[in-house]
Amino acid sequence: MQPFIYQAPTSVGEAVALLADPACRARPFAGGTDLLVQMRRGLFAPEMLVDVKRIPELNRIDFDLVEGLTIGAAVPCAWLCDHPAVRQHYAGLIDAVSIIGGTAIQWRATLGGNLCNAAPSGDSIPALIVLGATAMLAGPHGARTVPVADFCIAPGKTVLRPGELLISLHVPSPATRTGARYLRFIPRGEMDIAVAGAGAWLALSNDHATITDARIALSAVAPTPLWVKAAGEALIGKPPTAEAFVEAAKIAQEAARPISDVRGTAAQRRHLVGVLTRRALRGALQRAKGEACHD
């Protein structure tokens, strides 16, 4: 690895000043589980790493039934998996963060790093998209918010401007009769990158007979995590039946733009999108009804 300067600021202001300084090519450093690996492969040679793990705003989880959930960008996956309210109210997010790496990776890999790395296969990203999450950013020209669905623009590329830092992710409060599920396919049981993944979120009417809102998002089948708006919209107003789920899964399959690579072929990925979308919808439905999800 190329030498660099290490800084561990304790405030957002200091971090942004370091990142925005044109005299030094600096990069945010969270768990390092993507960044250090990429630097060793020679993909980047930043002159400075700005460790974001000592900035209080980036290292806290706030939950409130009215305000919803705010997760600091530097919160590692293991904290979310151990957080009782997150487990109780955001099972669809736990599905995703609990499968990122193995135990040791879990204590380092952050939600912010997963999003900012912008891998098409980033497991948390479809889960955040279907939950309607927004990203809070701070930069040299002030703060702004961006929907997670618009955050990734190409493999490894995001809407972050020079000097901008992801502060936190906000997930809306968990409404009653809603449920979410994220699933991926990998050849091993753990510790692998998704061949394909699907997240689903559903809202039901009072009598559980009609879908009132739905969102579906996919991983590893396009240059970025993909929100398939049309697949969710096709479910609105319909009863939550297997037939309706088959229809939505077909739309998701058509929207996918998979490639063939070492992990799988385009045809296999498109097939997986169908299977995973149907299963994710079934799981989201069970959770929306307050049932346990076993699939």
Next chain:
Amino acid sequence: MTSKTLVSATINGEPVEFLCEPHQSLLECLRNVLGLTGTKEGCNDGNCGACSVLLDGQLVNSCLVLGVEIEGRAVTTVEGLADWRGLHPIQQAFLEADGFQCGFCTPGILIATKALLDRKPNPTEAEIRTWLSGNLCRCTGYDKIVRAVQAAARHLNVAGQEVNE
């Protein structure tokens, strides 16, 4: 060249100060600066678990931690398991249950097992296998490792009861 940084930390219960460069991983610092070569380097990219250590009690891959990050923190390596009484019960269990062959993965697996049993004294077989999914072993086929972890859990639970009585 960047200058060296002085890092003060606690390693295996002892206060330690050392000089390192920011790009040196904790793994490099342990092995090459501090001479603690029990922690092994396999892949150097987070996949094999040979470099597992505890950082403030949590399991991490030391190849993906920077040495400068441990300022003010506590690290436990395989060298910190045994004490004046002899081997740690986890080490003893691995010895008795043939939980290793070449031994290269063993320091990482012992540390990962300690992290598991500290958190969950009676894990199921499935929990043991999932927990150790980040620790690769090219020799044993894993079954003997799982048996060793189960034996270690039994020994530690019996020892714990004796202390309480």
